[in-house]
Structure formats: structure tokens, C-alpha cells
Amino acid sequence: MSYAIIHAKDQVFHPVTELVDIQGVTTASLIGPEQGSVHLEIALVEIAPGGVMPGHIHPFEESFFVLAGRALFALNETSYLMNPQDFGVAPISAPHAWHNPFDKPLRMYQVRGPQPRLNNLMPSAYAVNTVAVPKDGRAINEFDPTCRYVGHFSETDMPHPGPLSMPGYHGHNIRDISIRMMVDDILGAQHHTLFVVEFAANSGTPGRAARTHYHPFEEAYYFLSGSATAFLDGEQHPIEAGDLVWSSTNGTHGYINQGDVPVRFIECQAPKPPSSHAFFFPDDWHAFSDGMHKIEAKSDARFGPDEKQ
Ligand SMILES: [Fe+2]
Numbered sequence: 001m002s003y004a005i006i007h008a009k010d011q012v013f014h015p016v017t018e019l020v021d022i023q024g025v026t027t028a029s030l031i032g033p034e035q036g037s038v039h040l041e042i043a044l045v046e047i048a049p050g051g052v053m054p055g056h057i058h059p060f061e062e063s064f065f066v067l068a069g070r071a072l073f074a075l076n077e078t079s080y081l082m083n084p085q086d087f088g089v090a091p092i093s094a095p096h097a098w099h100n101p102f103d104k105p106l107r108m109y110q111v112r113g114p115q116p117r118l119n120n121l122m123p124s125a126y127a128v129n130t131v132a133v134p135k136d137g138r139a140i141n142e143f144d145p146t147c148r149y150v151g152h153f154s155e156t157d158m159p160h161p162g163p164l165s166m167p168g169y170h171g172h173n174i175r176d177i178s179i180r181m182m183v184d185d186i187l188g189a190q191h192h193t194l195f196v197v198e199f200a201a202n203s204g205t206p207g208r209a210a211r212t213h214y215h216p217f218e219e220a221y222y223f224l225s226g227s228a229t230a231f232l233d234g235e236q237h238p239i240e241a242g243d244l245v246w247s248s249t250n251g252t253h254g255y256i257n258q259g260d261v262p263v264r265f266i267e268c269q270a271p272k273p274p275s276s277h278a279f280f281f282p283d284d285w286h287a288f289s290d291g292m293h294k295i296e297a298k299s300d301a302r303f304g305p306d307e308k309q
Pocket of ligand 1: 213219
């Protein structure tokens, strides 16, 4: 199987035991080797009131997007107050720690890349005392050049919907889309990306969609609001807010928003896309067929009602 769908109702939290002194931290594993991934580990993480994740480092990048609640995040020499829709990345070997001194749990969407090695081969977190458990933190200010590896997503950040333009692809096969990059090489990540995607509502113009395509990297989409029809390896699936879809390298995927409200999700890619030829659309290649190939391959790409078949 080159894709996985993890529905919200199937996301079960378990205590995190990566470090000896962890208190009040739980995680719901969403994507990893069990689902077929070789580049990613994705989870929801909760830090309960009073919860602490003491100082540690990883041999991988760890990015996050705060879904609800507040907590303090110490990274290198700076501590930040993380609020809903804040995001950040702990680069490889950067010491960091978490503390929730507030009265509500913090919930965040967490992505690790490159994929951690199996626990029986290598620990995923190494305790360090070069960063203390934070007792306070500064608010994120993206205009402050000393505010590094973190940022904040605002509703006003979303550009008007249009054709997709991002590293590795520009064109009309994916349209009526808005993207707000969060985690990339500018923020400090080398191995994966994290960004907000929104497809416009279907306001009478059909085909507000990403035509079916595949990549030389893995992608995952955590749906925040709205609903969509996903086309995964030629099969259709309804996707709702709270669901996560993962697509492997070369796994075909496409989305249509047939609802009357925008659909929004957090997307990640790992490894980072190449600067060109990052997207491949099977129907475009079939359209160029001269009929001379020995195997009459059938495209597994399928689109909305206004798209060519
Ligand atoms: Fe894609």
C-alpha cells in the first residue's frame, strides 16, 4: 500500500518515555515504519498542565505546529511562549525542552525527519543539560531577527487562491490553492517542509483541485477544517477535519474540494523536494503516448468532472 489514512477516531494517545525525567507528555503516533514510511515520523503530542520534557537533542529535525493550548519552548539559548498556530523546528543536535505551566493541555502536530532509527538500534532522544526547563518565554515576533527557528501562522497570511507555485513546480494542474510556508530551509530545516494549504470552496466552478500526481518524496496532509475527496492510487476516499493522509514516494494522490467552504490542511514533505521535476502528473505522460509502447499501461489518475480523463 502506498498510502495510509489515519482517521481522527483512531488516534490513541500513550505516555512518552523517551527520556527518564519526562512528566505528563503523551503522543498519538500517526505515521512511521508501520504505515510504510521510510522518511517520516508524524504524531500528535500533548503536554498536560505541569508537564515537562527536559533538555534533549535528536539526530533528526523535529518540527511542530501548535493546535491548542500554550506551553514554553526552550531552544538553544532562548525560551519562547508557544500559542495556538505557532510553529517551529528544532534543528539536528539543537538542545530544546518543553514545559507547560498553564492550566490547559498543549496539543501539537509533530513531524520528525529524517525518520528516527528503530528504538532498539538507537535512542530517538538524548538528554542534555545545556538547556534548562523553561520557566518563562518571550512571545514570537517574526520581525525580530533573534527570534529564530519559530514563527506564527495568521489567517491573513493566506494569499488569494491561484495556480500552485512552489519549489519544484509551477502550473495549472493544481489550482485555486493558497499556500503559507512555515518550516523550510529558510526557517532552518534541511530534511523536510511543513506548510498550510487551503483549497477554495466550490462556488459553482468545478475542479477546485489538485490533479492526481506523484513525487520522488513522501507527503502527509493533516486536515484542519473542511472536507475533501481524496484520490489515492485510483481509489476515492472522503476526508474530514482531524484525519491524516500519508502518501509514499510514487504514490498517486489528488484532492477535490466539492464542499462550499474552503478545505485547509497542514502538509509536510520529506525529503525536501528537488528544485525542479518535483511533481509528475500521470495523465500528462499518457497524453503524450504514441501507442508504440509494448505494455498498454492504464493510468490510475482520476479527476473531477471538468478534467480530462
Ligand atoms: Fe502532492
